Amino acid sequence: MNSLxxxxxxxxxxxxxLAAILLRGWLRNAIMLVTPFIGALNLMGFEHGLFWTYEFMxxxxxPVRIDKxxxxxxxxxxxxSFIAIVYALHIKDTVQHxxxxxxxxxxxxxxxxxxxLTLFVFWELLALTSVFLVWxxxxxxxxxxxxxxxxxxxxxGVMLLAGLLIFAQVTGSLRFDDIGLEHGGIAQIGAxxxxxxxxxxxxxxxxxxxxxxxxxxxxPTGTIFLASFTTxxxxxxxxxxxxxxxxxxxxxxxxxxxxxxxxxxxxDLRRVLAYSLINQIGFMIVGIGIxxxxxxxxxxxxxxxxxxxxxxxxxxxxxxxxxxxxxxGSELGGLYKSMPKTTILCMVGAASISAFPLxxxxxxxxxxxxxxxxxxxxxxxxxxxxxxxxxxxHAGIKIPYFAFFAHDSGxxxxxxxxxxxIAMTIAAVLCVxxxxxxxxxxxxxxxxxxxxxxxxxxxxxxQLQLLFFSALAFVWLNLRNMYPPELPSTNLDADWFYRKLAxxxxxxxxxxxxxxxxxxxESVIALIKRAVQNSYDAEAGQPKGYFAKLWPTETMxxxxxxxxxxxxxIYFF
Amino acid sequence: xxxxxxxxxxxxxxxxSKLLKVFYVICAVLVAADxxxxxxxxxxxxxxxxxxxIYGFVGCVILVIIAKEMRKFLMRGEDYYDE
Numbered sequence: 001m002n003s004l005x006x007x008x009x010x011x012x013x014x015x016x017x018l019a020a021i022l023l024r025g026w027l028r029n030a031i032m033l034v035t036p037f038i039g040a041l042n043l044m045g046f047e048h049g050l051f052w053t054y055e056f057m058x059x060x061x062x063p064v065r066i067d068k069x070x071x072x073x074x075x076x077x078x079x080x081s082f083i084a085i086v087y088a089l090h091i092k093d094t095v096q097h098x099x100x101x102x103x104x105x106x107x108x109x110x111x112x113x114x115x116x117l118t119l120f121v122f123w124e125l126l127a128l129t130s131v132f133l134v135w136x137x138x139x140x141x142x143x144x145x146x147x148x149x150x151x152x153x154x155x156x157g158v159m160l161l162a163g164l165l166i167f168a169q170v171t172g173s174l175r176f177d178d179i180g181l182e183h184g185g186i187a188q189i190g191a192x193x194x195x196x197x198x199x200x201x202x203x204x205x206x207x208x209x210x211x212x213x214x215x216x217x218x219x220p221t222g223t224i225f226l227a228s229f230t231t232x233x234x235x236x237x238x239x240x241x242x243x244x245x246x247x248x249x250x251x252x253x254x255x256x257x258x259x260x261x262x263x264x265x266x267x268d269l270r271r272v273l274a275y276s277l278i279n280q281i282g283f284m285i286v287g288i289g290i291x292x293x294x295x296x297x298x299x300x301x302x303x304x305x306x307x308x309x310x311x312x313x314x315x316x317x318x319x320x321x322x323x324x325x326x327x328x329g330s331e332l333g334g335l336y337k338s339m340p341k342t343t344i345l346c347m348v349g350a351a352s353i354s355a356f357p358l359x360x361x362x363x364x365x366x367x368x369x370x371x372x373x374x375x376x377x378x379x380x381x382x383x384x385x386x387x388x389x390x391x392x393x394h395a396g397i398k399i400p401y402f403a404f405f406a407h408d409s410g411x412x413x414x415x416x417x418x419x420x421x422i423a424m425t426i427a428a429v430l431c432v433x434x435x436x437x438x439x440x441x442x443x444x445x446x447x448x449x450x451x452x453x454x455x456x457x458x459x460x461x462x463q464l465q466l467l468f469f470s471a472l473a474f475v476w477l478n479l480r481n482m483y484p485p486e487l488p489s490t491n492l493d494a495d496w497f498y499r500k501l502a503x504x505x506x507x508x509x510x511x512x513x514x515x516x517x518x519x520x521x522e523s524v525i526a527l528i529k530r531a532v533q534n535s536y537d538a539e540a541g542q543p544k545g546y547f548a549k550l551w552p553t554e555t556m557x558x559x560x561x562x563x564x565x566x567x568x569x570i571y572f573f
Numbered sequence: 574x575x576x577x578x579x580x581x582x583x584x585x586x587x588x589x590s591k592l593l594k595v596f597y598v599i600c601a602v603l604v605a606a607d608x609x610x611x612x613x614x615x616x617x618x619x620x621x622x623x624x625x626x627i628y629g630f631v632g633c634v635i636l637v638i639i640a641k642e643m644r645k646f647l648m649r650g651e652d653y654y655d656e
Contacts, residue, residue, distance in 0.1 A: 141655070264640035265648070337581045373615045381616065389629045390636050405583055458613040465603050465625040472600055473633035475593065484641045490653040491644075499654055 006046060008064050009074055010109030010122070012039035013081065017101035020094065029089050032097060036082040039108070043074050050114055059174045062114025068447035072300055073111040073236045075445065077104060079430075080228040080307045087315055087423035088221035099132035100225045107229035111236050115174040116164035116194075119237070123160055123201075126230055127153030133222030134214050142217040148499075149214035152200060152207070153230075160197035166190030179241040195242060202234035202285065203278050205254050209495035211278060212262075216270040216327075220318030223270060227277060227314050228307045235284050235303045244291025249372075252289055253383050256282030260390035262493060267328045267486050269399055270317050273310065276353065276395040279387060280306045286384065287368040290375050293448035298367030304442050305352070305360040305434055312349035312427035313399060316342050319416035319424070320403055326411070329398075329486035334408030341415050343404040345424040352431040354396035354467055355388060360434040362463065363443070363454040370452070389470040396467075397474050402486055600626075 016035030020028055051064040081104035088100060106129055110122035127150060134146035168174050170187040183191050203211045215226050242248060259275035259282075266272045280302070287299030319342050320335065321327045336343040348359070355361035365388060372381040415421060434442050438454065477483040537544050547555050582588055607623045614620055621627070 260636060261640045261643055264637060265644050334581065336583070370615070378616065382618075385625075385628060386632045386636075389632045393633050393636060408581070408584070456613070457610055461603070461606055461610060461612065462619075462625040465607065465623065466629040468596075468600050468603055469626040469629035470633045471596070473630045473637070475596070477634065477637055482641075483637060484644065487644075487648070488651045489644075490649045490651055492647045492649060 006042060006051075008052065008109070009039065009043055009046075009112045010105045012036075012042055013078075013101050013105035013108060017098050017105060020097040020101055028097070032085050032089075032101065033082070035101065036078045036085065036104075040075060040078040043071065043078070046071075053114075056117070059117070059168060059172075060115070061117060061174065063118045064112050065114030065176075066112065068445070069236070069240065069300065070111050072304065072445045072447060073232065074108055076232070076304050076307055077107050077111070077229065080104070080311060081225070083308075083311060083315075083423050083427055084221070084224040084228060086426065087224050087318070087420055089419040090417040091219075091221055093136060093219075095132055096136045096219060096222055099129050099136070100222065103129040103133065103225055103229060107233050110233045114176060116160070116167065116176045117174050119176055120157065120160050120164060123197075123233075124154065124157040126201075126233060127157060130226055130230060133225055134218045136222055137217060137219045139217070145214045145217040148495075149210050152210040156197045156200035159193045159200070163190045163193030163195075163197060166193065176240065178243065181242070181245055181247070198234050198237045198241065199251075201230055202238065202281060203231060203255070204251055205258060206494045208255075208259075208278050209493055212271055212274040212493065213495055215274045215277075216268050220322045223314050223318060224311055227273075227310050231277065231281055232303050232307060235281060235288070235299070238285065238288050239296060239300060243288055243296055245289055248285050248289030249377060249380055250289075252282045252285030252287075253380050253387075254282070255279065255285060256387035257383055257390070260387060260394055262491060263390075263394035264398070265484055265489075265491055267330055267489055269327050269329055269332070269403055270314065270321070272329075272394060272399060273313055273317060276391060277306075277310055279391055280310065280353070282387065283365060283368050283384065286380060287371065290368075290371050290377065292371055292375060293450035294367055294452055295371035295375075297443075297446045297448050297450050297452070298364050298371060301442055301446060302361070302364035302368065304445075305364050305431075308427050308430050308434070309349050309352035309360055312424060312431060313346065313353065313395065315420065315424045315427065316346035316349060317399070317403065319420050322420070323413040323416055324411050328488060329402035329406075330488050332403045332409050332411070333406040334404070335411065335413070336404040337408075338411075338413050339404070339415055341421060342424070343400065345421075345428050346400050346404065348428040348431055350396040350400050352435065354392035355463060356435075356467060357455070357460045357463060358432065358435050360431045360442075362435055363438045363452075366454055366459050366463065367452050385466065389466055392467050392470045393474060397471060 012035055016032055019031045019035075023031060046064075046066040048067050049065075050062045051066070053060060053062050055061070081101070084100060084104075088096060091097075103126065106122045106125035110119055110126065113119040113122060131146045131150045131153070134142050134149055136142075164174065166186055167179075167190040170183075170185070170190065179191055179194060181188075181191050181195060200207045200210075211231070215223050218226055238248065256279050259278040263272045263275040263279070266275060284299040284302050284306075287295040287302065290296075317327060320332065320339070323339070324332070324335070326332055352359040352361045355365040369381060369384055369388070372384060474483070535544050535548075536542075542549060547558075604623045604626055607626070612619065618624055
């Protein structure tokens with residue numbers, strides 16, 4: 001293809017978003033469906049390299065950098081946006097369509113950004129466009145949740161900006177390549193600021209609650225977009241900027257392990273999936289931290305697979321929410337009778353996230369685990385194994401079980417709209433194809449050179465043992481009534497600090513300040529009153545002061561005399 | 574609920590117990606395979622017979638027990654943040 005015909009990769013999706021503002025009905029749907037294809041075709045036309053470079057205030061900007069890593073995420077985001085668009089076709093809400101497409105465009109722009117300033121622009125656009133998918137739910141909860149989401153996302157952007165300014169000052173270049181954490185002087189601060197900016201978007205422990213807070217409050221269709229882009233852009237950014245930083249291994253393994261405990265006791269099934277999203281990102285972050293070719297390949301391959309299978313699971317739960325208006329495990333159950341197709345699709349997603357052989361999670365997850373063993377991270381490997389069993393437990397079994405089986409909730413509904421079913425079917429088929437024919441599909445796109453053969457008897461057998469005995473644990477606990485029942489509840493997490501503690505503290509502080517202020521005001525008023533009262537003789541019916549007893553003309557004569565005397569004195573000097 | 578709804582597959586306890594039996598057999602076969610098949614060993618712990626099966630089962634039971642304990646001090650009412 002002639003390179004003159006090419007446009008910046010984010011542009012087709014952004015133009016699609018603009019078209020969605022103006023168009024309505026079938027024309028809008030047609031344009032939205034075609035947009036990701038045009039975008040992907042446009043990508044195919046690019047050779048590796050830098051495009052549209054220009055100078056800005058003495059710095060070289062590289063808004064479009066094409067290489068294997070950015071291309072892989074670029075194709076992924078076009079695929080994900082297509083599935084999410086199909087899933088959302090039935091709704092008439094312009095806000096959601098426009099926000100969804102613009103959000104996807106921002107994600108594409110971010111992964112092709114060759115310099116930190118361009119990255120920052122798309123980084124902020126990701127936040128600004130996606131928050132409308134939360135607000136589009138139009139509930140009070142979604143409204144306040146969206147605000148918390150936006151504040152935290154913008155904070156991440158501000159940190160990125162601060163970090164990149166320091167970096168540009170020290171190194172004289174804005175180029176976004178390996179950043180690393182080993183620097184001297186002030187560049188060290190810049191590197192850590194960028195690291196934390198990425199970390200917030202990646203849902204690092206203690207800054208992860210924007211995800212579990214906002215994603216389950218978004219619309220059923222909006223969550224599909226949300227689960228696909230923000231965190232994956234952050235994973236890409238880490239793979240580009242901080243590959244091989246050992247601290248990431250430990251952060252990642254924490255992310256893989258702690259959310260599964262919350263997922264087991266969480267009632268809102270989309271929030272369960274939000275916790276499991278953090279758990280899956282944990283695997284990717286471990287892979288990036290290990291930093292060998294096979295680990296990095298495993299990390300980005302897992303990101304690719306995760307978008308599809310997590311999207312599929314989110315879509316099935318979105319379908320349940322859309323059809324029944326309920327999403328709490330305590331209110332659902334027995335839906336397999338009225339939604340058999342959705343049930344099967346959900347189970348495909350569950351098998352994929354649990355890494356069953358022949359499903360997409362299997363290959364990418366075992367790449368990361370093998371890399372952990374090969375590099376001598378024994379404890380990490382054991383913890384990841386535990387996390388892998390835990391994923392099956394909460395996402396693989398709990399989600400389908402409490403939504404579609406368990407006790408019959410009495411809810412009778414129908415399958416979701418056809419477009420939703422089609423979107424879920426596409427994702428489910430992809431899960432099986434990526435899992436069964438890895439070499440011909442996702443793994444042909446992998447950026448680093450490394451050979452890995454997932455389908456040997458050892459991997460298949462050990463993985464099946466792990467999964468079946470995790471399931472056995474679920475069966476055993478259930479039969480003995482030891483499994484924690486689904487309860488309508490809120491579980492405290494790190495967001496308690498800024499949703500309860502900080503407001504309570506601020507309230508008390510504000511009350512104290514206000515109390516001091518009112519006391520001060522009262523005492524001043526009392527002082528003035530006393531002064532007024534002391535200057536008036538109530539019995540005599542006249543003021544106490546000497547001048548107050550005189551006529552105003554007499555008082556004035558006195559003051560004129562004083563003034564003239566003063567003037568005379570000044571004149572002599 | 575409709576009056577003459579055909580009862581679902583999982584409404585019958587005999588179906589459930591049949592499925593569970595199949596499941597138990599698969600689990601047993603997987604453990605038996607561990608002795609028949611020569612696995613590659615990458616880590617010393619993998620030498621333990623049926624290591625993955627034991628680890629998966631024990632791991633999940635511990636996971637659930639800890640999560641249940643967490644409820645005691647983390648669980649609040651549904652409207653906790655809305656109050």
